Amino acid sequence: xxxxxxxxxQEPLPAELVARILAGDRTAEEALVSKYGRGIAIILRRxxxxxxxxxDLFQEVxxxxxxxxxxxxxxxxxxLSGFLCGLARNLAxxxxxxxxxxxxxxxxxTHQQSDPGPGPLDxxxxxxxxxxxxxxxxxxxxxxxRQLLLRFYIREEDKDRICADLKLSSLQFNRVLxxxxxxxxxxxxxxxRHRSPEQAKSVKNQVAGNFKE
Amino acid sequence: xxxxxxxxxxxxxxYLLHQLSAAQSALFEExxxxxxxxxxxxxxxxxxxxxxxxxxxxxxQPAAMPGRRTVxxxxxxxxxxxxxxxxxxxxxxxxRSELEASRASATAWRERFQDEKNKxxxxxxxxxxAATFFLSSTRGQESAxxxxxxxxxxxxxxxxxxxxxxxxxxxxxxxxxxxxxxxxRGIWSVSGLQTGPRQALSVIVPASILAVGNxxxxxxxxxxxxxxxxxxxxxxxxxxxx
Numbered sequence: 001x002x003x004x005x006x007x008x009x010q011e012p013l014p015a016e017l018v019a020r021i022l023a024g025d026r027t028a029e030e031a032l033v034s035k036y037g038r039g040i041a042i043i044l045r046r047x048x049x050x051x052x053x054x055x056d057l058f059q060e061v062x063x064x065x066x067x068x069x070x071x072x073x074x075x076x077x078x079x080l081s082g083f084l085c086g087l088a089r090n091l092a093x094x095x096x097x098x099x100x101x102x103x104x105x106x107x108x109x110t111h112q113q114s115d116p117g118p119g120p121l122d123x124x125x126x127x128x129x130x131x132x133x134x135x136x137x138x139x140x141x142x143x144x145x146r147q148l149l150l151r152f153y154i155r156e157e158d159k160d161r162i163c164a165d166l167k168l169s170s171l172q173f174n175r176v177l178x179x180x181x182x183x184x185x186x187x188x189x190x191x192x193r194h195r196s197p198e199q200a201k202s203v204k205n206q207v208a209g210n211f212k213e
Numbered sequence: 214x215x216x217x218x219x220x221x222x223x224x225x226x227x228y229l230l231h232q233l234s235a236a237q238s239a240l241f242e243e244x245x246x247x248x249x250x251x252x253x254x255x256x257x258x259x260x261x262x263x264x265x266x267x268x269x270x271x272x273x274q275p276a277a278m279p280g281r282r283t284v285x286x287x288x289x290x291x292x293x294x295x296x297x298x299x300x301x302x303x304x305x306x307x308x309r310s311e312l313e314a315s316r317a318s319a320t321a322w323r324e325r326f327q328d329e330k331n332k333x334x335x336x337x338x339x340x341x342x343a344a345t346f347f348l349s350s351t352r353g354q355e356s357a358x359x360x361x362x363x364x365x366x367x368x369x370x371x372x373x374x375x376x377x378x379x380x381x382x383x384x385x386x387x388x389x390x391x392x393x394x395x396x397x398r399g400i401w402s403v404s405g406l407q408t409g410p411r412q413a414l415s416v417i418v419p420a421s422i423l424a425v426g427n428x429x430x431x432x433x434x435x436x437x438x439x440x441x442x443x444x445x446x447x448x449x450x451x452x453x454x455x
Contacts, residue, residue: 014247039246042255046229073438082440085242129264136261137268153262154269155321156230159223170221177223184264185257 011035014080021069033062036081040088047092057095061088132187136180144168145176152177214244216251225254229262236389236402239441343373343417348430348447350379363449367420370455374423376430377415378447385409387435388444390416395427404441423451 012020012031020028040061065084068074074083137146144166151157163173219225219241227233228241245251348363367374389404401418408414416430429448433441 036246038252038256039242042252042259043242043246045259046231049231068438075438076440079243079440081246082239082243083438085239085246086438086440089239089242126264126267129260130267133261133264133268149265150269152226153230153265156232157325158232159227174221174223177226178220181225181254181257181261184261185253188257188260 013078015077018069018074018077018080021066022072029062029066032065036084037062039081040084043085043088044092047089047096051096051099057091061091064091128191129188132184132191135187136184139183140176140180145180148173148176149180214240219244219251225251225258229255229258234402234404236391236404239404341372342370343375344368344371344420345375345377345415346449347377347379348449351429351446351448363447365423365449365451367423367451367454371420373417374420375415375417376447376449377413378430378432378445379413384434385412388414389433389435389441391431391433392418392422393429393431397429420454423454425451425454 012028012035017028017032017035021032037058041058044057044061061084065087068083068087074080076083137149140146148162148166148168151162152159159170159173162168163170168176214224224233224237224241228238233241245255344367346363346365351362365374385408387404388406388408390402390406391399392401394400400422403416406414406416414432427448427450429446431443432445432447434444436442
C-alpha cells in the first residue's frame with residue numbers, strides 16, 4: 001500500500017518499532033501508543049457501540065501488544081497495524097461478551113466503573129458540537145440535504161434507498177456527506193485552535209481519550 | 214484500499230455505522246489505524262453523528278430548521294426575552310411536535326422492516342439454481358501467464374455458483390475467502406468461515422458477479438495473533454457466462 005499522505009517523515013516504521021520494543025527500548029512503547037492510539041480508540045469506541053467503555057480496555061490492548069511483541073509473537077512486524085487492530089477487536093468482543101454474561105456488567109475480570117454521566121467539560125463539548133452541527137446544516141442548500149444526513153447518520157438507512165427516495169445520484173450523495181463532514185470538522189478544529197493550550201489539551205484528552213460517545 | 218475508493222464508497226461512514234462486512238472493516242481498520250487523513254475523517258464523522266443525534270427531531274421537521282441561519286439583531290433578542298413567558302405554551306407545542314416526529318420515525322422503521330421481510334420471503338419462495346465447480350489449489354510455481362488449471366463455464370439460468378475448494382490437508386480454524394478479479398481488485402469476500410477436521414470447504418458466490426475472465430480465490434487463516442495469514446489460492450477462468 002502506498003504511504004499515507006499526512007504521515008510524518010519521522011514516524012517510526014512498524015518493523016522498526018517492533019525491533020526496538022524487542023530490544024527493550026521503553027520509548028518505543030510510548031511511540032507505539034502515540035502512533036496507533038487514535039486508531040485503536042476508534043476501533044474500541046465502535047465496538048462499544050454507545051456502551052460506556054473504560055480506559056482499562058485501551059490500556060489492555062497496548063499492554064497485551066507489548067507483551068506479545070516482547071515474546072516474539074509478532075511474526076510479521078511490517079503488518080503491525082493488522083496485528084493491533086485484530087487484538088483490539090478480539091479484546092473488545094471478549095470484554096463485551098463477558099460483560100453480557102455477568103448481566104449488568106457491574107464487575108468482571110476488569111474493573112467496571114459506574115458512568116457518572118457527562119461532566120462539565122463533556123457538557124460544553126456537547127453543546128459546542130451541536131452548535132457546529134446547526135451551523136453546518138444551515139449552510140446546506142436545502143431541506144433535502146438535511147434529510148439525507150438524518151436518514152443516513154441517525155436512521156442508518158441504506159445509501160441506495162436514500163438516493164432513490166430523494167432522487168439523488170451517488171455522486172450528489174457523496175458531495176453532501178463530504179461537505180457536511182468537512183465543514184463540521186473545520187469548525188471544530190478552528191474552535192480547538194482558539195482555546196488556550198491547557199483547554200485544548202484537556203479537550204483533546206476528553207475527546208480522543210474517553211470512550212463515551 | 215485508497216482514499217479515492219474510501220471517499221467514493223463512503224467507507225468512513227459505513228464503517229462507523231457497521232454497514233461494512235467484517236472483511237471490509239478489517240481491511241479499512243488496517244489502513245486507517247496508521248493514516249492521519251482517515252483518522253481525521255473518522256473522528257469528524259463520529260463527532261458529527263454524535264452531535265447530530267440530539268437534533269434529530271428538529272431535523273425531521275423542515276420548518277423547524279431554516280435553510281439559512283438568521284442573525285438576530287440585539288433589539289430582536291431583547292424582544293425575544295420579553296416573550297420568554299410564551300415558552301411555557303410553546304413547550305407543549307414542541308412536545309407535540311417531537312411526538313409527531315417520533316411517530317413518523319417509527320412508521321419509517323416499520324415500513325423498512327416490512328420491506329426487508331417481504332424481500333426475504335420473496336427470496337425464500339423463489340427457486341434458485343446453482344452450479345458447482347471443483348477448484349484445485351494453485352501452486353506457487355504457476356506463473357501469472359500460464360493456463361489456469363480451473364476452467365469454469367457458467368450455464369444459463371443459474372443464480373449462484375458453488376466453488377468447492379480442494380485441499381490436501383484441511384486444517385480446522387477460522388478462514389477468510391476473497392475473490393479477486395484479473396486486476397487484483399476484491400469483488401467479493403466472506404470472513405469467519407469455520408472449518409472442522411476433514412471438512413471440505415465450499416463458498417457460494419452470486420453468478421451475477423462473474424463475467425468472462427480470470428479470477429483468483431484466496432483463502433486466509435486467522436492466526437492466534439488475530440491476523441489472517443495466506444492459506445491457499447485458487448485461480449480459475451470463466452470461459453463463458455450467460
